[in-house]
Amino acid sequence: MNEQQLPDQGTTSLIDRLRVLPRHWKILIVVGFDCTACVMSMLLSVYLRVGHIPRITPAVAVATLVAVLMSVPTLAMVGCYKAVFRHIGSAAVVRIGRACAIFAIPYSTVYTLWGIDGVPRTVGLLLPMILFLLLVGGRLLGSEIFRRHDCQMPNGSRVLVYGAGMAGRQLVSAIRSAREMIVIGYIDDNPELVGRTIDAFPVYAIDQVPDLVERRSITHIMLAIPSAGRRRRAAIIEALQPLPVKVQSLPGVMDLARGKVQVSDLHDLDIEDLLGRGAVEPNHGLLEKNIRGKVVLVTGAGGSIGSELCRQVLAFAPECLILVDNSEFALYQINEELRRRIAAGEDEVGIFPYLGSVLDRARMDRLLHSRRPHIIFHAAAYKHVPLVEHNPGEGIRVNVFGTLIMAELAHQHRVSNFVLVSTDKAVRPTNVMGASKRLAEMVLQAHTARGSGTRFSMVRFGNVLGSSGSVVPLFRRQIADGGPITITHREMTRYFMLIPEAAQLVVQAGAMAQGGEVFLLDMGDPVRIRDLARNMIELSGLSVRDVDNPDGDIELLEIGLRPGEKLYEELLISGDPEPTSHPLIMKSRETFMPWEDLEVRLDQLQRQLAAQDDSGAVALLRQIVPDYRPDKGSQRASVSVTVELAAE
Structure with a gap:
């Protein structure tokens, strides 16, 4: 036994010492108890028959020894020694009964039908029944002693488990086995369960929880409701939010299909639980239409959206999947992941990773000539607003001319569909990233208008949760570091979408495209970033430090808008969106510059970039994209970059 596991002998109770015994010693203690229970069962059986304390005759002693030698191996055979006293539950009671x-x-x-001299015949019936009661009673008593001892411990996390179903009971068992937390009881919405006891733990109603948290010093509430929908989970989280507890959750039903729940399955709340918007159900017919049996090419395949696109595409059995990315590490990761998925599945799909840039026209030309894709999902782009503000030339080069090159090659090689992954920041942009993506949209719109065998379409959506650089991972890191959480403006709002939803939207839009449409998702109401940060703090069991609560844990620090940022994002430039065959996907056709005029401007823009004149390129971008209105911070950032380059 590891010495560091031994508690201080001077301050430790008998129960604490029992906890650290090796498992085989614990089993021997339980076997000793069962042997004692057999002896007591014999004495009680004879006493009930003769009406006085029995005399231990040789026949009674033999009958007792036989009971011990028969019952203990039987208990071991059915698994009664796989758990010790403090793990008693309904399953253990059933095993003891069996x-x-x-x-x-x-x-x-x-002893009853045949009969043995010196032993009352009723012993054969009474002893097994009394033995059952003693074994179950002893284990329940031991479990209650351990539980009460745990509840009196000054340290350690005290836990309520929300959900008294199978997942909740498995989680409680796992927590007790891990011995790192103290389970106080269950919470459940089912009135038939409230007030009952499950595995020695009481079941409480949700309205009892605030008093319970204060009275029993609850530190954690674990959500074990994998079958609950997102809206239901959001309602529960909203009810728990005011409480000074950390809220954690088990994964969904499909993630738990592998079987037994473990403590390691617990994780901090997914941000989609906080948003409360229902999941967007995909149309599988649309998902399959341009994928099954087709050659699919994804640019930016190693990025957040690109990699999820690859996963979605792979699920619908394309003929082959072509991955393009200029990051060796990102391409390696998604390539290896997809190959593992193929090895674990039934469909044989060819995976072809290509390391390279969409700006390399010659390489992309050879790729399209050799692989002949049916559809291209163009996700390759620079998307981080502050970085692109400080590197405007590179942002324009990749976002605009990377799209132009891939669109021209798609037309040349007669690719059926070309889908551009765009952004809500392309709507009345205030930054170079948004303006460059709007210009990329205009390139595709102009190509559609001049006539092409390729159906070009664009998909516009808001912030993608969990993508690289998104606000949620940043907030989680800041909370883990003890704060402060930095927000740019107290009134800033954003639309949010899950990565799988965004990828499904891209695939379905490609199937609905006729050419030139901008597709967008009904994303519900925008979310105020300050409220999101506050929710994340409070659901981590911490409090916000402000003028009303100067002793709070985490401060919300307002740092001001960064260059190119705006308070509110939009999804449409003008007009009303039209419905599509998907109830939550809309489309719009927006104004653009004819190709003859746009081509001239693109040539001018390319010359500015070739001359390393970033400020000139940004000025020209303002002329080409009439809705582009950079703020003063964006202009200062562009000027500073130009000065730095000139100094070099």
Whole structure:
């Protein structure tokens, strides 16, 4: 036994010492208790028959020894020694009952039907029943002693488990086995369960929780409701939010299909639980239409959206999947992940990773000529607003001319569909990233208008949760570091979408495209970033430090808008969106510059970039994209970059 596991002998109770014993010693203690229970069962059986304290005759002693030698191996055979006293539950009671029934058949046959001189015949029936009561009662008593001892410990996390179903009971068992937290009880919405006791733990109603948190010093509430929908989970989280507890959750039903719940399955709340918007159900017919049996190419395949696109595409059995990315590490990761998925599945799909840039026209030309894709999902782009503000030339080069090159090659090689992954920041942009993506949209719109065998379409959506650079991972890191959480403006709002939803939207839009449409998702109401940060703090069991609560844990620090940022994002430039065959996907056709005029401007823009004149390129971008209105911070950032380059 590891010495560091031994508690201080001077301050430790008997229960604490029992906890650190090796498992085989714990089993021997339980076996000793069961042997003692057999002896007591014999004495009680004879006493109930003769009406006085029995005299231990040789026949009674033999009958007692036989009971021990038959019952203990039977208990071991059915698994009664796989858990010790403090792990008793309904399953353990059933096992003890099964063992006593198996033991009772031969024992009652010998001592009741056949009969042995010196032993009352009723012993054969009474002893197994009394033994069952003693074994179960002893284990329940031991479990309650351990539980009460745990609840009196000054340190350690005290836990309520929300959900008294199978997942909740498995989680409680796992927590007790891990011995790192103290389970106080269950919370459940089912009125038939409230007030009952499950595995020695009471079940409480949700309205009892605030008093319970204060009275029993609850530190954690674990959500074990994997079958609950997102809206239901959001309602529960909203009810728990005011409480000074940390809220954690188990994964969904499909993630738990592998079987037993473990403590390691617990994780901090997914941000989609905080948003409360229902999941967007995909149309599988649309998902399959341009994928099954087709050659699919994804640019930016190693990025947040690109990699999820690859996963979605792979699920619908394309003929082959072509991955393009200029990051060796990102391309390696998604390539290896997809190959593992193929090895674990039934469909054989060819995966072809290509390391390179969409700006390399010659390489992309050879790729399209050799692989002949049916559809291109163009996700390659620079998307981080502050970085692109400080590197405007590179942002324009990749976002605009990377799209132009891939669009021209798609037309040249007669690719059926070309889908551009765009952004809500392309709507009345205030930054170079948004303006460059709007210009990329205009390139595709102009190509559609001049006539092409390729159906070009664009998909516009808001912030993608969990993507690289998104606000949620940043907030989580800041909370873990003890704060402060930095927000740019107290009134800033954003639309949010899950990565799988965004990828499904891109695939479905490609299937609905006729050419030139901008597709967008009904994303519900925008979320105020300050409220999101506050929710994340409070659901981590911490409090916000402000003028009303100067002793709070985490401060919300307002740092001001960064260059190119705006308070509110939009999804449409003008007009009303039209419905599509998907109830939550809309489309719009927006104004653009004819190709003859746009081509001239693009040539001018390319010359500015070739001359390393970033400020000139940004000025020209303002002329080409009439809705582009950079703020003063964006202009200062562009000027500073130009000065730095000139100094070099």
